[in-house]
Amino acid sequence: MSVLPATQISHIRQTLENQIDTGLLQAGSRLPSDRVLCELFGTTRITLKDALLALEADGRIYREKHKGWHVSYPRLDYNPLYKLYFQRMVTLQNRSVETKVLATRELLASATLTREMELPALSKLYQICRLRYLDGRIVSYVEHFLKPARFPGILEQDHTKSLTQTYEEHYGLHFSRSRFSIYPAAAYGEVAQQLNITAGSPILMIKRINYDQHGTLVDCDHEYWRHDAVRIVVDSQDQQTADAPDPVPVPAGM
Amino acid sequence: MSVLPATQISHIRQTLENQIDTGLLQAGSRLPSDRVLCELFGTTRITLKDALLALEADGRIYREKHKGWHVSYPRLDYNPLYKLYFQRMVTLQNRSVETKVLATRELLASATLTREMELPALSKLYQICRLRYLDGRIVSYVEHFLKPARFPGILEQDHTKSLTQTYEEHYGLHFSRSRFSIYPAAAYGEVAQQLNITAGSPILMIKRINYDQHGTLVDCDHEYWRHDAVRIVVDSQDQQTADAPDPVPVPAGM
């Protein structure tokens, strides 16, 4: 009764999707090599790749460079309104997180950062680069940019645990406010390398700007997420934000 | 002094990106046809396509089926905490929105919807399908699912203006709370067709469940956004949500 797929690509996609949905292919399990799949579906590597790319775009499968295609795991719920400990957000979902520090350095703020953090020209920043593992798998590459004046000596500290916690314990700082900007993008260069994905692969970008208890902008971070690993969850219960004044009726016809 | 790109793909990508950044290619303008670009870069259509797909994943260019590649427009800021009128959110950014109603019908809730809306088995729902245009371009395909008991006769009304407004004016309803779930996905079938994109193209999925002033779940909607057309913006200013109790310190080493 069902309509036959119009193309080989959608046929391959639907077949694999079906095998995943019915549990024949489980989360984390590896698909056969592309040459084997080509044989299986009687097609060429390019056609097969188009089907796999569509499943990747949909977050159903993922790949690590030179290590084949795997079935994706359930997404982590990321709630931007749950401000304090990222680690706690993860453990509440019965999952585990690890953090690896890649580098800490002082640098000159780029043009984009200068704008985003409202800095004067030629400002210096501290940068902390980290890699986050969810249940043992790499899920995000994170860059923190800190205003040096507020965090003397922080580059020498241990950053494998929560940075937010370090802020509180050593600098008496807690966040009163964070501004998030979230959008789909692609990974290149260092980011793609660290996430172990092909340049040009889709990711989810999460940028965050943080203000301390005095309302002062103190740091920001750029999180590059594997796009199949996360879901943004927001609950607007009885909230009214500053930039949402009393609503005015909109003219008809809009 | 700069490192030469390792591959043709990244060379093509960087060249086009540069032309866009410097304004030589402006938002909305069409790239030359793929055969012309192949000639220009001395490569084949498949290699060129890989480069264009990477730029598409990054939201720099977009395509309409059989109509070529175009430079993307600036993203719309979408603030889930700004609850009331979507139309107003758009006009505040000095942009224009239009809505086209595609279909209205009564249907049996799917398994997924039944779970998401906490319905008993075999429930009926009203469905309203709409297409949203931002500055004249299609940006999202939206499906609303309404609990029929709460909205008698609504299928016969005009849905080209704000649905939220209709709720208020005709059914004395306003939202006290909305739960959002946002994640990257791919477009297939009806969605891809209406958005005029190729099946398997990346999109941004925004699911929303709405509660009225009595805290009762009344409707939900599924928004399929062109993934380069939107950015999620959240400001957590002094907010504490119900599912974020007093934070407990996390054991060291997490």
Added chain:
DNA sequence: AAGTGGTCTAGACCACCCA
């Protein structure tokens, strides 16, 4: 009717991973 993008074939070589 001409031109465009979408799909598809049948190969090749290389870089990287693992045994």
Added chain:
DNA sequence: GGGTGGTCTAGACCACTTT
């Protein structure tokens, strides 16, 4: 060293849009 995925070539045919 064998197998894998990533890159790349040089074509073909079809569906769709535009003129």
